[in-house]
Amino acid sequence: MQIVLAIILGAAFGAVLDRIGATNPSILNRMLALRDLRLAKAIMLGIGVFSILTFAGQMLGLVDVGHMSVKAANAGVFLGGVLLGIGWAVSGYCPGTAVCAVGAGRRDAIGYVFGGLLGALAFTLVYDAVTAMGLLDGIAGGKVTLGPVPGSEYGGVLNIRGDVLGIIMGLIFVAVAFVLPERLRPAPVVGEPVRA
Amino acid sequence: MTLDWKSGGVLLGLVFFLAFLLVKPIGVSTQFVVADGVIWDMLNPSLVVTGADGTASSAVTYIDKNASKIANPLNYDFIFVLVMILGAAASTLARGGLSREERRVPALWAANHGNDATKRFLVAFASGFIVLFGARLADGCTSGNMMSGMGQTALSGYIFTLGAFAAAIPTAIALFPRDTSPNT
Numbered sequence: 467m468q469i470v471l472a473i474i475l476g477a478a479f480g481a482v483l484d485r486i487g488a489t490n491p492s493i494l495n496r497m498l499a500l501r502d503l504r505l506a507k508a509i510m511l512g513i514g515v516f517s518i519l520t521f522a523g524q525m526l527g528l529v530d531v532g533h534m535s536v537k538a539a540n541a542g543v544f545l546g547g548v549l550l551g552i553g554w555a556v557s558g559y560c561p562g563t564a565v566c567a568v569g570a571g572r573r574d575a576i577g578y579v580f581g582g583l584l585g586a587l588a589f590t591l592v593y594d595a596v597t598a599m600g601l602l603d604g605i606a607g608g609k610v611t612l613g614p615v616p617g618s619e620y621g622g623v624l625n626i627r628g629d630v631l632g633i634i635m636g637l638i639f640v641a642v643a644f645v646l647p648e649r650l651r652p653a654p655v656v657g658e659p660v661r662a
Numbered sequence: 663m664t665l666d667w668k669s670g671g672v673l674l675g676l677v678f679f680l681a682f683l684l685v686k687p688i689g690v691s692t693q694f695v696v697a698d699g700v701i702w703d704m705l706n707p708s709l710v711v712t713g714a715d716g717t718a719s720s721a722v723t724y725i726d727k728n729a730s731k732i733a734n735p736l737n738y739d740f741i742f743v744l745v746m747i748l749g750a751a752a753s754t755l756a757r758g759g760l761s762r763e764e765r766r767v768p769a770l771w772a773a774n775h776g777n778d779a780t781k782r783f784l785v786a787f788a789s790g791f792i793v794l795f796g797a798r799l800a801d802g803c804t805s806g807n808m809m810s811g812m813g814q815t816a817l818s819g820y821i822f823t824l825g826a827f828a829a830a831i832p833t834a835i836a837l838f839p840r841d842t843s844p845n846t
Contacts, residue, residue, distance in 0.1 A: 476742035479750025486670035492770035498834030546800025547825025555833035556787030566750030574786035581790025586694035589798035593724035604822025654841035
């Protein structure tokens with residue numbers, strides 16, 4: 467049954483990433499260069515919808531709180547985010563969208579996935595050293611959500627009900643998605659197409 | 663064509679919600695380690711060993727954390743990521759497929775850095791290396807930390823997102839000043 471769900475949900479995720487334009491590095495890079503934020507609006511609306519449905523479902527007892535999976539907050543999360551951000555902007559791919567772009571027929575995405583396999587291997591080889599450096603030591607409680615979610619194993623940063631906060635954060639994401647303009651920076655220089 | 667951001671955003675949120683409801687939050691980058699482990703274990707079968715009680719383990723700490731998944735790659739997480747390829751392929755074909763030029767070099771990259779496919783391939787390779795190293799250091803990528811993480815109000819999700827955009831926005835602005843059309 468789990469495998470059937472993996473096939474249905476994985477295919478749906480791949481198709482949706484493609485349909486919102488996330489498998490196209492040009493669209494990704496125009497977003498990161500703040501010239502076309504429609505993809506950012508879709509992502510924020512997605513996070514908001516996910517958050518509201520999940521936490522409302524938990525409050526109604528329809529969604530299993532035990533499905534929550536919260537990663538530890540530590541220095542490695544920030545440093546790793548910075549490294550990921552650089553490679554993301556240079557290539558226009560994050561790991562999930564690159565895997566999808568391979569399916570879309572993009573040749574450079576194959577290079578990215580091979581590079582990614584090697585990068586993940588490099589981290590595997592230095593994992594003990596990274597741990598010894600203390601980069602993975604939890605900060606602010608480590609595996610925490612903004613507020614403690616009733617029934618979950620995770621602590622909260624604030625002493626406010628986590629599921630209520632989750633719905634509020636979800637509404638904020640939806641609101642920002644609507645308020646955010648489609649462009650924050652001026653139109654680009656039009657280059658002579660370098661293509662032959 | 664690309665979906666309107668409103669329908670696209672709602673669909674994206676529904677997929678994340680359904681995955682959470684039925685199984686667990688979506689994440690992708692761990693599967694690069696699982697794929698590494700599967701290949702490594704093929705070359706050196708002593709990497710992951712299965713004990714008498716059926717528990718898989720490894721002497722390499724980070725492989726050990728994923729040992730059961732590497733011993734049995736036909737698990738939910740690995741299949742999920744493999745099938746994403748098929749989902750995206752079907753979606754691309756359904757909207758008419760990509761042009762030969764676009765498959766070689768994406769248009770925005772070509773407008774700024776030329777249409778040398780080998781150069782683009784090598785840049786993508788190096789980017790993939792940095793991104794997956796970073797994603798493993800952060801214990802998650804854009805899916806697991808940014809979307810699933812912030813969607814669950816995880817502190818780590820906000821920290822990750824801050825780091826990622828602080829680096830990505832100036833990099834993209836510096837690298838892509840030109841475009842193929844003034845309307846983008």
